[in-house]
Amino acid sequence: MSIPKISDVAGTWKVLTGNHTVSHAVKLARVDVISAYPITPQTHIVELLSEMVASGELPARFITVESEHSAMAACIGAAVGGVRTFTATSAQGLALMHELLHWAAGARLPIVMVNVNRAMAPPWSIWTDQNDSLSQRDTGWMQVYAESNQEVLDLLLMAYRVAETVLLPVMVVLDAFVLSHTAEPVYLYDQEVVDAFLPSLDYPYKLDFTDPRSVGNLADPSLYFEFKVRQEQAMQRARQVWKEVGEAFGTHFGRSYEPVEAYRVEDADTVFVIAGATATTVRVAVDHLRERGERVGLLKLRLFRPFPFEAVRDALRGASRVVVLDRNISFGHHGIFFQEVKSALYGMQPAPDMFGAVIGLGGRDVTVDTVLEVYDKLSAWDPTDPTPHFVGARFREDGA
Amino acid sequence: MSVKTVNTTQRHYGLLFHAGEQELLEPGHVACQGCGATLAMRLALKALGPRTAVVVPACCWTVIDGPFPQHALRVPLFHTAFETAAIAATGIRAALSIRGEEDVTVMAWAGDGGTYDIGLQALSGAAERNEDVLYVVYDNEAYMNTGIQRSGATPVGAWTTTTPDGARRHVLKKDIVGILAAHRVPYVATVSPAFPEDFVRKFKKARDIRGFRFIQVLSPCPPGWKFPSEKTVSLARLAVETLVFPLVEMEDGRRVTVNYRPARPRPVEDYLQAQGRFRNLPEALREEIRRQILERFEDLLEAHRKTHGTDENIPTTLR
Numbered sequence: 001m002s003i004p005k006i007s008d009v010a011g012t013w014k015v016l017t018g019n020h021t022v023s024h025a026v027k028l029a030r031v032d033v034i035s036a037y038p039i040t041p042q043t044h045i046v047e048l049l050s051e052m053v054a055s056g057e058l059p060a061r062f063i064t065v066e067s068e069h070s071a072m073a074a075c076i077g078a079a080v081g082g083v084r085t086f087t088a089t090s091a092q093g094l095a096l097m098h099e100l101l102h103w104a105a106g107a108r109l110p111i112v113m114v115n116v117n118r119a120m121a122p123p124w125s126i127w128t129d130q131n132d133s134l135s136q137r138d139t140g141w142m143q144v145y146a147e148s149n150q151e152v153l154d155l156l157l158m159a160y161r162v163a164e165t166v167l168l169p170v171m172v173v174l175d176a177f178v179l180s181h182t183a184e185p186v187y188l189y190d191q192e193v194v195d196a197f198l199p200s201l202d203y204p205y206k207l208d209f210t211d212p213r214s215v216g217n218l219a220d221p222s223l224y225f226e227f228k229v230r231q232e233q234a235m236q237r238a239r240q241v242w243k244e245v246g247e248a249f250g251t252h253f254g255r256s257y258e259p260v261e262a263y264r265v266e267d268a269d270t271v272f273v274i275a276g277a278t279a280t281t282v283r284v285a286v287d288h289l290r291e292r293g294e295r296v297g298l299l300k301l302r303l304f305r306p307f308p309f310e311a312v313r314d315a316l317r318g319a320s321r322v323v324v325l326d327r328n329i330s331f332g333h334h335g336i337f338f339q340e341v342k343s344a345l346y347g348m349q350p351a352p353d354m355f356g357a358v359i360g361l362g363g364r365d366v367t368v369d370t371v372l373e374v375y376d377k378l379s380a381w382d383p384t385d386p387t388p389h390f391v392g393a394r395f396r397e398d399g400a
Numbered sequence: 401m402s403v404k405t406v407n408t409t410q411r412h413y414g415l416l417f418h419a420g421e422q423e424l425l426e427p428g429h430v431a432c433q434g435c436g437a438t439l440a441m442r443l444a445l446k447a448l449g450p451r452t453a454v455v456v457p458a459c460c461w462t463v464i465d466g467p468f469p470q471h472a473l474r475v476p477l478f479h480t481a482f483e484t485a486a487i488a489a490t491g492i493r494a495a496l497s498i499r500g501e502e503d504v505t506v507m508a509w510a511g512d513g514g515t516y517d518i519g520l521q522a523l524s525g526a527a528e529r530n531e532d533v534l535y536v537v538y539d540n541e542a543y544m545n546t547g548i549q550r551s552g553a554t555p556v557g558a559w560t561t562t563t564p565d566g567a568r569r570h571v572l573k574k575d576i577v578g579i580l581a582a583h584r585v586p587y588v589a590t591v592s593p594a595f596p597e598d599f600v601r602k603f604k605k606a607r608d609i610r611g612f613r614f615i616q617v618l619s620p621c622p623p624g625w626k627f628p629s630e631k632t633v634s635l636a637r638l639a640v641e642t643l644v645f646p647l648v649e650m651e652d653g654r655r656v657t658v659n660y661r662p663a664r665p666r667p668v669e670d671y672l673q674a675q676g677r678f679r680n681l682p683e684a685l686r687e688e689i690r691r692q693i694l695e696r697f698e699d700l701l702e703a704h705r706k707t708h709g710t711d712e713n714i715p716t717t718l719r
Contacts, residue, residue: 077490077493083499213476214471214478223467
């Protein structure tokens with residue numbers, strides 16, 4: 001799936017890094033206000049956007065703020081003003097935004113942001129893992145994870161359409177370096193094609209001087225709860241909207257997207273589950289194992305919030321073993337995707353044995369061999385083990 | 401939008417100055433009695449007019465405007481996070497410019513906590529970039545909305561719930577207008593609700609300047625400062641008459657104008673004694689405060705002389 005087929009859609013092949021793909025997507029989405037703060041490995045995104053704005057190629061306002069916190073606040077202000085907004089960040093910057101992620105979602109603002117997955121310090125790391133974005137799981141943002149640079153472009157265009165339909169913000173996530181700094185062929189659509197897919201924003205609650213209102217004022221206990229119910233209802237609706245927009249994307253661009261993507265799962269006993277660029281590696285490992293005669297498949301999570309509950313259950317229904325590979329950890333429990341998938345499968349009959357492996361933290365290489373190692377260890381693992389299994393790390397079981 | 405016309409006061413009492421007939425702050429707000437910040441909002445909106453967007457971070461005004469679905473202003477108001485008034489206003493300004501609504505004044509309206517303390521970083525950033533917004537701090541000199549805790553704007557020796565033995569500092573509070581002027585923004589001013597003509601003139605002047613504008617309003621708070629709620633205006637006046645709160649303008653960070661030099665300044669002691677929060681101020685500290693207040697006014701006069709070549713042009717009466 002990562003290599004797009006050339007379709008009849010008007011456009012041009014370019015060789016682009018994930019970061020520069022993001023910049024082009026933002027331009028194609030006709031974003032009005034961009035606000036960002038530099039952080040490795042996101043920086044190229046905003047550098048190219050700055051150039052596009054400075055040259056007039058992208059008629060937008062770029063607000064060069066003094067922190068990520070302010071970058072999100074600027075997007076919030078601009079979104080309230082009724083225009084299309086964008087920011088990009090990573091790791092510490094995303095964590096600094098945390099308060100305002102709640103604000104953007106609670107105020108029902110269709111902001112789109114890119115987070116380049118990077119490990120959280122200390123110790124300092126600029127390399128990929130998913131703890132930054134997954135730590136923002138409960139802020140009310142939709143989250144999608146990209147596997148390739150083409151998917152980065154496509155998810156960003158879809159993100160605006162979904163965000164502006166359900167009035168919730170979207171975080172598009174890509175891996176540090178593996179995607180952000182790696183050049184791949186990307187098919188850049190002509191502007192007219194994108195315009196036909198993504199209409200201009202008409203935000204219904206923008207500041208209005210003829211009907212002046214107060215936005216976000218105090219809601220006492222007789223009201224607050226209903227705001228949150230409405231927010232969740234929008235999230236539930238978004239699950240269907242992502243599916244529809246993924247299909248509509250196919251009609252416009254010749255390439256459709258499902259909330260999850262299954263690979264060789266039909267007759268699989270064992271199915272790996274993963275999100276992000278590492279899915280490519282796992283797909284190759286699945287092929288290796290198939291050659292060995294093992295009945296193995298892969299389920300890639302593209303949409304994480306709202307969680308694609310039914311799609312995950314449907315894809316994993318026939319498996320006897322589900323192995324979730326997490327480039328993240330919830331300290332004191334397990335990998336986060338593992339917990340999520342396990343809870344989605346609760347009550348399913350027959351229920352597969354569930355295994356979780358924590359791999360590749362802080363950008364540690366995840367190779368085909370890593371995946372094969374996980375597979376070969378499975379028979380020795382106890383699905384009721386309360387501690388996560390680390391694969392590819394040097395450590396002693398006794399903690400010494 | 402219907403606009404009330406109330407000019408009875410002018411007609412009946414023959415006032416020399418009228419702040420403007422248009423009421424953009426409705427009755428029904430939920431401020432405390434004698435709230436200086438409410439009086440200030442009323443005057444500010446009279447000066448700025450209906451094409452104003454207001455951004456309010458966490459502060460007393462979060463509550464004053466009224467709980468959902470109420471709204472006391474006749475202009476749109478966006479509630480934002482504590483430390484984001486300046487930058488959320490910047491974002492709104494950017495959007496309105498894109499929408500072609502260049503005539504709108506975007507006003508951030510924050511308390512002293514959101515300005516001197518938690519919001520200073522974003523404020524400095526917006527000022528440094530000379531964003532086209534008007535930032536107003538209604539300075540009631542403590543975290544009053546949470547129940548009177550010390551802020552970076554709390555005066556030396558003032559009682560608060562977190563400084564039960566008096567705010568421990570040996571110099572005057574943070575010089576917020578000096579900090580903003582040091583960013584060389586086009587316009588910085590101080591205003592007092594006791595001097596409405598000066599107040600409205602400065603807000604109108606600020607409205608018509610492009611770039612970053614900053615206005616500090618000294619906003620007496622009856623429950624926080626411990627004075628009777630009918631004394632708000634007289635206490636605000638006393639702050640100016642005692643030189644505790646000089647009325648000034650600073651343009652482009654260089655040109656300083658002192659707007660009022662009382663012919664006979666009232667003793668600082670009168671201001672301190674009028675408020676319960678200074679009740680336990682030690683005598684030695686009182687003397688030190690007096691000295692520093694005079695010193696600061698001298699510095700401002702010197703800056704005025706540098707700008708104007710003289711201090712003889714400073715009015716000795718003002719309203």
